[in-house]
Amino acid sequence: MSFKVWINGKLFDKANATVSVYDHGLLYGDGVFEGIRSYGGRVFRMKEHLDRLWYSAKAILLEIPYGKEELAASIEETLKVNGIEDGYIRVVVTRGAGSLGLDPNHCSDPMVIVITDAISLYPDKLYEEGLEIITVSTIRNHPAALSPRIKSLNYLNNILAKIEGLKAGCIEALMLNHKGEVTECTGDNIFLVRDGRLLTPPVDAGILEGVTRGAVLELAEAAGIPVREVPLTRHDVYIADECFLTGTAAEVIPVVKVDSRPIGDGLPGPITRDLIERFHKLTRE
Ligand code: PXG
Secondary structure, eight states, X not given: OOOEEEETTEEXXXXXXXXXXXXXXXXXXXXXXXXXEEETTEETTHHHHHHHHHHHHHHTTOOOSSOHHHHHHHHHHHHHHTTXXXXXXXXXXXXXXXXXXXXXXXXXXXXXXXXXXXXXXXXXXXXXXXXXXXXXXSOOOOTTTSOTTSXXXXXXXXXXXXXXXXXXXXXXXXXXXXXSOEEEESSSEEEEEETTEEEEOOGGGTOOOOHHHHHHHHHHHHTTOOEEEOOOXXXXXXXXXXXXXXXXXXXXXXXXXXXXXXXXXXXXXXXXHHHHHHHHHHHHO
């Protein structure tokens, strides 16, 4: 199946959907993106994703040459022409083609790209048995250097952490910040459960404000599970009763081992399983 890709208002066959080698998104990672899911033909949390895209763009002084409603309509249109009901949407905004120099003023118009495709899911087994992760030595970007709140096209920080994790046999890796506090994984936010309370690092620990994280916080509150956004250390992870990750691709996935230590009794916990079910209902019903 050759999907169509939307670029600056036009649909191209995948093979012809190209950008310039002078694009500063390629040359410098100068741009922002979003990863979004659609379930049964409905885009999950479109508003939250577009808001985050606009905030990311604003943070790097990149003006998106469309309105949010216009871009939302383009996403819907691209899904429709490709006949995608349950899929993955990648929205990319680059600084555009420029000269061989950092100066973004030498770039032409931003490139706005909408790719819609099948989603590659983690195996079901991992949701039933839980994931093993490790803490890697690559620390999360210092927020004063490049804020992790910006979903920028420069993902090297996360990729280096991912490589460390993969070399240790783990598909996700936990990153600490410059203070040694828990931040997030390479493409997922982290939650702990201790004494029936849900704990997760606050945004100012230096994390991406995940859309799935936001949804899970809402679900927990609605379920009467107390929630605290507090700075966490590895010690908190090691003594947690339960641990899970949240992300657009992973949704809600249990973690049963961190740094070779079993979390709780080493099995996905009851609050994790409850939230997985609630998230499933939220997205599919
Ligand atoms: N932290 C980071 C660093 C991320 O990149 C999340 C947390 C979770 O955020 P959401 O909004 O998705 O709940 C992300 C999101 C991919 C891919 O292609 C990565 C993400 C999302 C979708 C796809 O690897 N990361």
